[in-house]
Amino acid sequence: MTEELMSSEIQQLPESLKQEVLHFAQFLRQEKTRRLENKSNTKERVFGISKGRYKLAPDFDTPLADFKDYM
Template sequence: MDTQAIISDIEQLPEKWQQEAARYIASLKKLYAEQPKPAENLPPRQFGLHKGKYIMAPDFDEPLEDFKDYM
């Protein structure tokens, strides 16, 4: 839908509904103004930042006891 069609539709509405449409448009503008900026503005992620902060169990790849009945 192009801008002219939207304006034409709004102009055909009663005055009360036009005011309601204007309030809705204002709320949409406020909503989109408050949204965070895209990730383009963020610095690149640093590789290995959390190295050594997580420990994985030595038997991580071993089958779980709970699933022995299904294997």
């Protein structure tokens, strides 16, 4: 969407809706800033950090008797 198209659409709105558009644009900018700050504060994930901590039961993927009628 080009700036001219956005501008022409906004100009056709009543004043009260123009205020809403302004508030929404400010909200989007704040959200982007907040997400960038949060992203820089998070640690990078390490692949395989939980390896060996969890064990699945040997019959984990066997069908349950309760669903026998549906299979």
